[in-house]
Amino acid sequence: MRSAAGRARRERSQRAAADRRVFKALLWDVDGTLAETERDGHLVAFNRAFEALGMPWRWSEQHYGELLAVAGGRERLVCDMSRREEAPRDARQCEALANTLHRLKNQIYAGIVRRGELPLRAGVAELLSDCCRAHLPMGIVTTTSRGNVAALLEWHLGSHWEHHFATVVCADEAPRKKPDPQVYRLALEALRLRPHQAVAIEDAPAGLEAAQRAGVPVIVTHSHYFPACAAVGALAFGPSLGRSDGWRPGADPRATRISLEQIIHWCAHSPTPLISSPAGCEP
Numbered sequence: 001m002r003s004a005a006g007r008a009r010r011e012r013s014q015r016a017a018a019d020r021r022v023f024k025a026l027l028w029d030v031d032g033t034l035a036e037t038e039r040d041g042h043l044v045a046f047n048r049a050f051e052a053l054g055m056p057w058r059w060s061e062q063h064y065g066e067l068l069a070v071a072g073g074r075e076r077l078v079c080d081m082s083r084r085e086e087a088p089r090d091a092r093q094c095e096a097l098a099n100t101l102h103r104l105k106n107q108i109y110a111g112i113v114r115r116g117e118l119p120l121r122a123g124v125a126e127l128l129s130d131c132c133r134a135h136l137p138m139g140i141v142t143t144t145s146r147g148n149v150a151a152l153l154e155w156h157l158g159s160h161w162e163h164h165f166a167t168v169v170c171a172d173e174a175p176r177k178k179p180d181p182q183v184y185r186l187a188l189e190a191l192r193l194r195p196h197q198a199v200a201i202e203d204a205p206a207g208l209e210a211a212q213r214a215g216v217p218v219i220v221t222h223s224h225y226f227p228a229c230a231a232v233g234a235l236a237f238g239p240s241l242g243r244s245d246g247w248r249p250g251a252d253p254r255a256t257r258i259s260l261e262q263i264i265h266w267c268a269h270s271p272t273p274l275i276s277s278p279a280g281c282e283p
C-alpha cells in the first residue's frame, strides 16, 4: 500500500511540475524595483530642473514620498503646482510650465543614469540572468516614460537591452497609469498569456494593485519609499531580492538572494490556484 506521505510527496511534485509549465513570464516594474530611481533619480532631477529654471521650489525626500501617491512624473508636478501660491493660475500656463519642467527633469535624469549614479538594486542583475539562462521571457511593465526606461536599461544592459525583454510596456503605450491594470493587460496581450501564467515584481501599492486587478500574481520587494507596502494577496513579499531573510512566505535560508528557483517554489506552493479562469480577473 502506498503511504500517505508518499502520496503527498508525489502530489507536491506533480503540482510543482504543472506550475513550472504555467509560469511563463516574469514582469518587471521599473521605478523602485529595478533601482531606487525615485529617491536617487527622479527627485534629484526634479530639484535640479527647478533650480535650472530659476524656480524657488525644492522637494524634500519626505515631500516627494507623499507626492508618489500621484502616478507619473508630469502628473505629480501638476498636482504639486496646484497647491502652490507661486504657480501660474492659468491652466494653460500651468500645463506649459509642467511640460517644460518635466522634459528638463527627464534630460537631467538621463544624465544621472549615464554617470552611473543609479545602480540596480541588489539581486536584480542575478535574477535577470537566471531568467535569461532559463530562457524565461521577461517583460517591462511601467508607468514611466519610455525614454527614462531606455536610459536606465541601456546603461545597465547595453544598447541591445530590448533583446532581453519579450515586451516593454511604458506610459507611452499605457496612458492609464498604475493602479490602473492597463499596462499589465497590454503586456499579457503582447505575450499571449493568461494572467496567472505570469509573475510580476513590484515595490509599491499602486503597482501591486495594478497587477492584481489584471489577475497577475505579484512578488513585492520593499523599496526606500515603500518599506512596508501592505502586500495583501501577494505571492511573497520581502525586503530585497538581494537577500533571503525577512521574506513571507520564507525563502530558502541557505540562499543569499531570491532566485528564479525560489519564485518557482513560491508559485508551486501558492495557496491560490495558479491557472486562473478569465472570470478570476477584473473584467
Ligand code: XBP
Pocket (backbone or CB within 6 Å): 029, 030, 031, 032, 038, 042, 070, 071, 072, 073, 074, 141, 142, 143, 144, 145, 146, 148, 171, 178, 204, 207
Ligand atoms: C513610477 C512612476 C513614474 C516616475 C517618473 O512608475 O510613477 O512616474 O516617478 O517617471 P513605475 P516619468 O513604478 O510603474 O515604474 O517622469 O517618466 O513619468
